Amino acid sequence: MDEWLARGLHGNMDYLERNRDKRYDPSVLVPGAQTVVVCLLHFDKSGRDYHRTVKSLLYKLEARLKEEFGEDIVSQTHQHIFCDSAPMLERRWCVEAGLGFIGKNHQLIHPTLGSLVHPGEIVINKPVPISNTQYPISEHCADCQLCLEACPTGALRNTVWDATQCIAYTTHHCLECQNICPFNL
Ligand code: SF4
Numbered sequence: 587m588d589e590w591l592a593r594g595l596h597g598n599m600d601y602l603e604r605n606r607d608k609r610y611d612p613s614v615l616v617p618g619a620q621t622v623v624v625c626l627l628h629f630d631k632s633g634r635d636y637h638r639t640v641k642s643l644l645y646k647l648e649a650r651l652k653e654e655f656g657e658d659i660v661s662q663t664h665q666h667i668f669c670d671s672a673p674m675l676e677r678r679w680c681v682e683a684g685l686g687f688i689g690k691n692h693q694l695i696h697p698t699l700g701s702l703v704h705p706g707e708i709v710i711n712k713p714v715p716i717s718n719t720q721y722p723i724s725e726h727c728a729d730c731q732l733c734l735e736a737c738p739t740g741a742l743r744n745t746v747w748d749a750t751q752c753i754a755y756t757t758h759h760c761l762e763c764q765n766i767c768p769f770n771l
């Protein structure tokens with residue numbers, strides 16, 4: 587990410603330059619953090635605000651965790667439930683949690699849900715043993731190039747995502763590289 591930012595490929599998303607310490611280390615964002623619990627919600631085409639939907643489900647999950655493990659399982663003083671709302675490398679944690687891989691379209695791809703998903707996280711104060719394994723390489727993009735060919739601007743050229751060329755970041759109306767992806771069919 588440092589390299590990507592240094593090359594200016596983030597365009598006018600200046601906020602990505604800030605809070606990198608928190609972005610790279612959740613325990614700076616939420617003091618006492620030991621585990622990131624990551625959930626994925628499948629894309630809702632109803633137009634509802636997905637942040638609210640994801641967060642309300644995470645609050646329900648938090649309530650159950652507190653019931654079972656005690657109130658102090660989460661920070662009492664810091665916000666610890668996030669959905670696209672904090673300096674948090676959400677896709678990185680999804681990959682770490684075994685929820686998918688990063689495709690050539692630079693989206694998180696779950697092998698059965700595809701890339702039309704929204705991640706949400708609860709940062710908790712207890713270590714949790716995990717048994718997740720990352721998806722084997724055979725399930726990744728392999729020789730597929732469909733998204734690279736479908737991108738109308740070349741924003742996915744050279745194995746990086748160039749936000750300055752990406753229509754989704756200028757007009758917010760482009761899903762070409764996701765609609766063409768076999769994982770979304
Ligand atoms: S959203 Fe559109 S412009 Fe942006 S990378 Fe995907 S296909 Fe290219």
Ligand code: SF4
Pocket residue numbers: 689690691692726727730731732733734763766767768769
């Ligand atoms: S379209 Fe093909 S190359 Fe692009 S992300 Fe999907 S599987 Fe990977």
